[in-house]
Amino acid sequence: MANIYKRGKTWTARFTKRVTQWDPEKQATISTLKQKSKGGFKTKASARDYAIKMEATALSGVDVTQNPVFADYYKHWYETFKFPSIRQSTKNRYKINYKVIKQFFGLTKIKDITREQYQNFINNFAKNHAIVTVRKLNISIKACIQYAIDDGIMNRSFANQVSISGNSKLDRPVQYLNLSEIKELVQLCLNGLNPRYTSRYLILAAIYTGARLGELSALHWNDIDFDKNTIKISKSWNQDRQEMNKPKTESSNRIIPVNEKLLQVLRQLKYNHTNFVFGLSKTKYPPTSNAVNKTLRELLAKGNMQKKNFHFHSLRHSHVAYLLSEGVDIYAISKRLGHADISITLKTYAYLLDEFKNKQNDKIISSLSQL
Structure with a gap:
């Protein structure tokens, strides 16, 4: 549920959710209180509108209390779900991707990234990379975002309908024997x-x-x-x-x-x-x-x-x-x-x-x- 209250001269909306889950270490079911707050609203009505949006989003299955840093989530994703079953060369590629993501997005939260920002990221990366490299990076990120959707963190992907390009000077034609x-x-x-x-x-x-x-x-x-x-x-x-x-x-x-x-x-x-x-x-x-x-x-x-x-x-x-x-x-x-x-x-x-x-x-x- 959401709570609206005034702090100083501005209003704050706080969404509270209690989650019950199994703790394998304690071998017991534990209850955790999760909260998401946003302040700085000039009017009570604007704070209420934001609270309504949070509640509606929560009802759609999205956990509004979670909004991890994109680079951190990507790193956690590939280390947890990819590293156990891939080769070292592929692991190295994920590590390089992480550095590229962190350098561009910094501490930007995953829910705060728009499709336009992501397209700018792809365009910037494409300036100095062949299109096949750009395509592999995009495929990797799209897979990561799908996990975020499945985890209930997001309800749609900012990586959909993105235009992929590359530096044609770096493209290597397939070499073969006649x-x-x-x-x-x-x-x-x-x-x-x-x-x-x-x-x-x-x-x-x-x-x-x-x-x-x-x-x-x-x-x-x-x-x-x-x-x-x-x-x-x-x-x-x-x-x-x-x-x-x-x-x-x-x-x-x-x-x-x-x-x-x-x-x-x-x-x-x-x-x-x-x-x-x-x-x-x-x-x-x-x-x-x-x-x-x-x-x-x-x-x-x-x-x-x-x-x-x-x-x-x-x-x-x-x-x-x-x-x-x-x-x-x-x-x-x-x-x-x-x-x-x-x-x-x-x-x-x-x-x-x-x-x-x-x-x-x-x-x-x-x-x-x-x-």
Whole structure:
């Protein structure tokens, strides 16, 4: 209920609410009195109007007594709900986001942020960041705000209907190999295969599956079905910390059909007698990302393929580029990559899709000409 009273020459509205909840430490139900006050109203009527709004908001399910600092709430949210199940690299990104939020909003309370203020925040961040980085930050904040709504702190999100932009100079076009370059790289790998050194095998696996390095490194022999010609992705390995994690997302759990040629090559690795498919004979663990990328750069140089900033993950892009050039449906590609939905694939590979659009337009015109 709300109480109106006068303090000096101004009026104050105070909303009082008693909350009963279970305390796991005391192992008992406790009752807590929560209050929210706002003063400085010049008239009793204006204080009463504010009190009525608070009571109406409370009836809608919002806890009007809570209004945490936005940056603090974001930090509490990701540490409580995200950190237990995400990789260190993702944790680092949340920490960076927190610093950005704190720097812009300071001690601003979460309920006091308007859509216009948030749009200004996004516009300011976009000046010095690529659009993909801006988009990831916005997605993260929207998820946090949804938790605030579910917690009863807010009844609507200030992050909805926000325009996302970015610094085009910082956008990096997707790097990939064309068909002849892929064939050249495959041949270079095959010519120098040695089961004791598994980097070339990982490169081949990436070309044929489009899987991430961590997903491939995590593979054990029971993840490969040599009868059905499939590879099961259900975990991710970080060799630098020698730590097994869950895949990047829930949708990353998938079964990838592969060809017999790749499986014949992978059979050679049983020579190492390791649990990991790509385990080195000496360490029994897969090679580090630095070692794999070093081998990749050496092979590209040997094939006279000038690819600046090309790295192992670029093989995933090359896999997609090849499938697109062969007319494979984007939905099927999305599932093969382990994306949560097709929109992620479309956004990630918009550059490639535009490149192949002309080819598809020619195909459409040719087909229509036959009518």
